[in-house]
Amino acid sequence: MNIEFKKHLLAHNTFGIDSIAEEFAQIQTEDELMEVLQYANKNQTALHVMGGGSNILFVHDMKGIVLLNQLKGMQIAYEDKEVVHVKCMSGEVWHECVLWSVAHHVGGIENLSLIPGTIGAAPIQNIGAYGVELKDVFVELEAIHLHTLEKKIFTNQECAFAYRDSIFKTKEKGNYFILSVTMALSKQPICKTTYGTIQQELNEMQVDAVSIKSVSDAVIRIRRSKLPNPAEIGNAGSFFKNPEITTAHYEQLKNTYEDMPSFDTVNGKKIPAAWLIEKCGWKGYREGDFGVHNKQALVLVNYNHAKGSDILSLSEKIISSVQEKFSIQLEREVNIW
Template identity: 50%
Template sequence: MPIITEGFSLKNHNTFGLDVSAKWFAEVHTEQELQEAILWAKEREVDLFLLGGGSNVLLTQDLDCLVVINAIKGITVLSQDENQVLVRAAAGEIWHDLVVHCIHEEWGGIENMSLIPGTVGAAPMQNIGAYGVEIKDVFVSLTALHRETLETKVFSKDECQFGYRESVFKRDLKGQYIITSVTLRLSKKPVVNTTYGAITEVLDSKGIAEPSIKDVSEAVIDIRRSKLPDPKQIGNSGSFFKNPVITVTQFSELKKQYQIPGYPQEDGQVKVPAGWLIEQAGWKGKRLGNIGVHDKQALVLVNHGGGEGSAIYQLAMDIQASVQSQFGIEILPEVNVL
């Protein structure tokens, strides 16, 4: 049985650094402890909230529930041949630690997602992605525990219904399952992807003409660190908003008024950078007391210290309204608000 602590501060368990409390708190290291925590909450008719790395959540108030940290670890090779390897990672593993491990083993496929904060278990929930790669590109399956029946179910890629920063676990099955492990198919003969963002530019500056997966990873890390603030230095959750996808017609109309960047999608629509929209609306670098918008990346909302989650949420809504008013585009949070 995991240790249940009452009145536990979550300040060190969310990257915004917000000092809110959980009425009860537990950290689980095995699936059995996870089941015991679920039963503990059921017996007392207490809600249970699973908290990963705390990098994709905005806590606006104290939580009147049992907050559980999934600390189940382990990386296992299920099968391999000369071309590929199937790797299962426990949900409590830190995502970037998994990336580093795979690069060390020379398994390619997730190097472009280096330094994305959070845990492995949270990764498929929102189909994490960066620099031209998403987890769905290497995803095989996941195992998850049903909160009510405590039965384990294996979900295939199709069953996860991946979309842009979403999955079935954020829609139809929201709150029903707890992911316990994820299986990925990685390449032993990787072909690197350097087409997105400034990766090629960074590699060129280092004089690297034929990059390895480690080179690509290090380039991505350099770019992310130059754009995104370290949560240890200033509270933030990385990109707060999703990049909106609009119709070609709407994009063409906006092009008549603005030098708006856009990226054509497979479905015929156009993805527009939310950071560009927010910056054009005048929010970049704006500070409101202890909170604000980062001065280098308008997608990032920050807690300068002593800020409150409710104030950050109000700022996010004000930004949404401003962008909607100026461009007629709705930008949606990527962060879960509690």
């Protein structure tokens, strides 16, 4: 086990914030993981599990150990005429697994192309994009309890997946290290092209016969044109979740804001947070090295040397102004550390 002290985390988070970890360990094998967990338990040290750092905003230096997950490997766990169950180790890069599925003509995750980060983080917030969520293909995951070191299988139902949510953000928050995730991919995939501008992009690409490869390519093209590349401008994708409001609240707002977009949900209406933020005048806002992206109001950005606390307080101002104007409480999607 190799523990590094006072490790700079600048290169390990897409926001590009230079937090310093008191202790830092990278693990490539399950044995190395066990050593770090035992070490943390013995010394009663806080342990923070990280993958690609694409959904974290550091607001201070990290006490305890930051554990960087690099458990690699993929295998087919089950296969029949219709489906393939792929078991991916949690340190695998999510998009690499999408590319694997496309190359092997098994569908279900092509709409989730180019989401940054690791397989192990995907269930935490039930990653989603373009009408698909991880839960749609999720079979089970294996996790290890950080303190008892007991292993446990969580089924789809046990993960309690919801919109950008799972049991690992609520009841079991910070309790488990996810070791692997198994997904069911279809050998006769039905491509989902109706969400967002996928169909329009396919038309522009002059695709006649839609395939999982063309859908993946279309999603990649759309994302590249819409979202800032973290390699160029620090960000963690959508900073806020799209809020859900009651139908009565929606009807009331609609009297004033006729152009307010919405999506039906089981309990009411979902309103795009980007629209609310833009209506409050934040789109393109910049203060020194931090601000709100000028093309995508949902994305807060670090232009150069912003502090995490600056970005957090900007998010607080945005939450207050949306609350004041629309009586809607925005919730952060990004994990604040």
